[in-house]
Amino acid sequence: MNRIGKIKHNVSxxxxxxxxxxxxxxxxxxxxxxxxxxxxxxxxLFKDKQHFGDFLASPEKIASNILSDRLKKLxxxxxxxxxRDPLNARRVIYTLxxxxxxxxxxxxxxxxxxxxxxxxxxxxxxxxxxxDRMSET
Amino acid sequence: MNRIGKIKHNVSxxxxxxxxxxxxxxxxxxxxxxxxxxxxxxxxLFKDKQHFGDFLASPEKIASNILSDRLKKLxxxxxxxxxRDPLNARRVIYTLxxxxxxxxxxxxxxxxxxxxxxxxxxxxxxxxxxxDRMSET
DNA sequence: TTATTATACTTTCAATATGCAACCAAATAC
DNA sequence: GTATTTGGTTGCATATTGAAAGTATAATAA
Numbered sequence: 351m352n353r354i355g356k357i358k359h360n361v362s363x364x365x366x367x368x369x370x371x372x373x374x375x376x377x378x379x380x381x382x383x384x385x386x387x388x389x390x391x392x393x394x395l396f397k398d399k400q401h402f403g404d405f406l407a408s409p410e411k412i413a414s415n416i417l418s419d420r421l422k423k424l425x426x427x428x429x430x431x432x433x434r435d436p437l438n439a440r441r442v443i444y445t446l447x448x449x450x451x452x453x454x455x456x457x458x459x460x461x462x463x464x465x466x467x468x469x470x471x472x473x474x475x476x477x478x479x480x481x482d483r484m485s486e487t
Numbered sequence: 488m489n490r491i492g493k494i495k496h497n498v499s500x501x502x503x504x505x506x507x508x509x510x511x512x513x514x515x516x517x518x519x520x521x522x523x524x525x526x527x528x529x530x531x532l533f534k535d536k537q538h539f540g541d542f543l544a545s546p547e548k549i550a551s552n553i554l555s556d557r558l559k560k561l562x563x564x565x566x567x568x569x570x571r572d573p574l575n576a577r578r579v580i581y582t583l584x585x586x587x588x589x590x591x592x593x594x595x596x597x598x599x600x601x602x603x604x605x606x607x608x609x610x611x612x613x614x615x616x617x618x619d620r621m622s623e624t
Numbered sequence: 625t626t627a628t629t630a631t632a633c634t635t636t637c638a639a640t641a642t643g644c645a646a647c648c649a650a651a652t653a654c
Numbered sequence: 655g656t657a658t659t660t661g662g663t664t665g666c667a668t669a670t671t672g673a674a675a676g677t678a679t680a681a682t683a684a
């Protein structure tokens with residue numbers, strides 16, 4: 351990231367009063383309204399992923415620059431938290447905050463809708479290859 | 488729309504096998520994953536809007552070309568249906584299909600989350616100026 | 625100790641999407 | 655007729671995304 355980008359980024363961290371309206375749907379979509387953000391949250395919530403490389407390996411094939419940007423924004427919004435792995439300083443561990451975990455109902459609603467109306471889709475998010483936490487809510 | 492646009496549009500209508508994966512979350516976000524689509528659905532579902540101009544008038548200020556594009560895509564996906572107003576042939580009436588109405592739980596989850604975590608947001612979508620259908624679900 | 629690998633990014637640049645303002649066309653109102 | 659309403663489209667500048675390559679640092683192997 352160049353100097354301009356860094357400045358712009360810091361500014362956006364300080365004052366994020368660029369909401370389109372005070373509608374809670376609009377506020378939610380200001381953060382979550384794109385093709386990638388909720389997939390990262392799905393990966394943490396339903397697939398127990400927590401590393402940069404894990405997210406990269408998901409079948410939707412997010413680009414690393416986009417992933418980096420989304421993780422940064424999610425941390426700014428306090429939806430995920432970022433910490434170094436104490437056992438391996440190369441690794442970064444991304445986990446959901448309470449605010450992030452509270453997106454579970456919205457994700458479940460999307461899973462239900464997606465599974466109902468997309469004939470080709472699996473009935474579970476990415477087949478829940480790792481851990482099934484569907485019943486936790 | 489020019490000839491190129493028309494062809495491209497028709498092609499996309501015929502074969503929409505550009506899904507990123509078969510995960511239902513991913514399938515849902517392929518359609519709904521942007522900053523505007525769910526706001527249009529919110530307007531129809533919670534504010535009883537049904538005309539192009541109504542959507543334009545929402546406080547988030549969608550641009551008319553983007554709105555036009557989203558309405559087109561939502562109709563292709565069978566989430567909304569488009570019909571001329573029989574009483575006024577200038578007007579077009581947009582309504583939700585069953586598939587569209589089934590997005591209500593997802594919208595409600597987003598409203599709940601947005602209202603909980605955005606201190607500035609109203610507790611109702613856009614103050615539900617017109618009709619309160621929050622309790623229907 | 626040096627080389628290699630693992631991990632998490634950043635950079636570059638072309639392609640695509642968005643936002644803004646102006647414009648257009650059909651239907652209705654006056 | 656003329657003006658207005660309604661639902662768009664067009665052109666263009668800017669922003670975002672996607673793909674591929676490059677970088678930085680820590681861990682591991684030779």
